[in-house]
Amino acid sequence: MSSSIPWRLGHRRGPAATLLAPWPPEEERHLRQVAICQVQGPAAVVLGSTQRRDLTADSQAGSDGPGPVMVRRRTGGGAVWVAPGAQAWVDAWIPRDDPLWDDDVVAAARFLGEAWRQALLPLGLAADRVTVHQGRLLDGPWSATVCFAGVGPAEVLVDGRKLVGLAQRRTRHGAWFHTSAHWRWDPAPLVAALDAHGWLPVDAARAEHELRPLALGLGDVVAAAGPEVVADAVTAAVVSR
Numbered sequence: 001m002s003s004s005i006p007w008r009l010g011h012r013r014g015p016a017a018t019l020l021a022p023w024p025p026e027e028e029r030h031l032r033q034v035a036i037c038q039v040q041g042p043a044a045v046v047l048g049s050t051q052r053r054d055l056t057a058d059s060q061a062g063s064d065g066p067g068p069v070m071v072r073r074r075t076g077g078g079a080v081w082v083a084p085g086a087q088a089w090v091d092a093w094i095p096r097d098d099p100l101w102d103d104d105v106v107a108a109a110r111f112l113g114e115a116w117r118q119a120l121l122p123l124g125l126a127a128d129r130v131t132v133h134q135g136r137l138l139d140g141p142w143s144a145t146v147c148f149a150g151v152g153p154a155e156v157l158v159d160g161r162k163l164v165g166l167a168q169r170r171t172r173h174g175a176w177f178h179t180s181a182h183w184r185w186d187p188a189p190l191v192a193a194l195d196a197h198g199w200l201p202v203d204a205a206r207a208e209h210e211l212r213p214l215a216l217g218l219g220d221v222v223a224a225a226g227p228e229v230v231a232d233a234v235t236a237a238v239v240s241r
Helices: 110-123 188-196 204-214 227-239
Strands: 008-014 033-039 044-047 069-072 080-082 087-095 130-132 156-158 161-170 174-182
Touching: 033 227, 044 188, 080 174, 080 188, 087 227, 110 130, 110 156, 110 161, 110 174, 110 227, 161 204, 174 227, 188 204
Parallel strands: 008 033, 044 069
Antiparallel strands: 033 087, 044 080, 087 174, 130 156, 156 161, 161 174
């Protein structure tokens, strides 16, 4: 389809705030790009662009204590827990004049959802268990607070539970897509961090109980040595499209 256009491959490493800083550089925004992101440094709670307006984008709340760093991403949705080795995280950039560009925000990310599906099947996941969501955002009681509690366009589900989260930011230059999947889905650290700031609508035990069945982790469904193996496979699948 569009495989004649080369991809620029990247490997980005650093604290969550660094990985969420504007990317790619302005001089590279005419290039189709895909990058594996690896978190280094402290664990972080990544808030969506519309969450908690009293928290600035580069806030380091909790960085001087035992709690996680708090950072904000430029895409919407709920909060996500990220930590070194805890997720497979792959970003992509599509310029506006690229054949993969789609003006329809619902359809724009489908190539990424399909790439994740393509990458997961050889790792031992049965095809009839995996779906790529084709519609608009499906809200739930927790989706405004926790990213993996809702299902958005092109996100990947296994047995009806969310496996891959996806968000996009569109500018006049192109679209920046975040995609990630937890290695193990454990809402406890995120719940504890949100509870510490008084950001939960219910008590922490109830929140954790309600969130646990909504998602799952890569380590529960694929035969892979770790998230790095999955990220490599996803990148290869993206490049093949």
